[in-house]
Amino acid sequence: MKNILSEIVETKKVEVAERKKLRSIEDLNRSPLYRCNPFSLREFLRMPDRTGIIAEFKRKSPSKGIINDRYSVKDITCAYSRYGASGLSVLTDGPYFGGSVEDLKEARAINRIPILRKDFVIDEYQIAEAKAIGADVILLIAECLTKDEVAHLSKYAEDLGLEVLLEVNSLPQLEKVAPSVHLVGVNNRDLTTFTVDINRSFELAEQIPSDKYKVAESGINDVASIVSLKKAGFDGFLIGEHFMKQENPPASFETFANYLKEQLKSI
């Protein structure tokens, strides 16, 4: 692991240690949202009136810098929900993505579709925190966890009623898929060079265990790609930058989603 990911993980270790000092797991367990029944991303991905898009609220990124710092969580996520996103992805990492747990709490308060806590999960604490702030799904990144860690953290999340999306970007990483992983995401972005190649999804599609939902992640920017990915067996499409970088992300998402729904009717 010699890339931006290793730097992010080192920063994350410090951050998690600090957060643990501020609020104990026992206190997180007492949060009102902790007792709510999570929405199932798997169910929403297969709803015929939705698009399969997991639409991401992404202010900035290591590869692009500032993408959009003009729009509020509310304006963007409400439009994503209203026009047919199957789920929302909200970045809660501050230093590298400009997100926060407050962003996710704000999205939770006003949306009734599944929300993925998009962060770099390395510790049970972050999973308890995800539940306490109203997330329904957590992300585990195969590149920064061992097989045993994936098995342990995914089981911990499943026991809390959360779904688990495991992100891979190569064939060997698929060996880390555990029973408590519900969805497998293929990241099309190479985190060393930041180049994006959607073919990575097509190459790995067939190798993903058939009982897991398949999600294509990163670099998706047109309806034709989604139709092709759907035909290749993908259920979900994680899209951040394409909508966030537009002058008017809500309007851009509405147009894109309406056209996609038309195209999906003929598959």
Ligand SMILES: O=C(O)c1ccccc1NCC(=O)[C@H](O)[C@H](O)COP(=O)(O)O
């Ligand atoms: O986006 C980055 O630059 C990045 C850098 C380092 C680690 C992760 C990174 N992205 C996280 C993601 O997985 C994407 O935000 C997500 O797949 C959406 O991708 P996109 O549609 O290309 O914004």
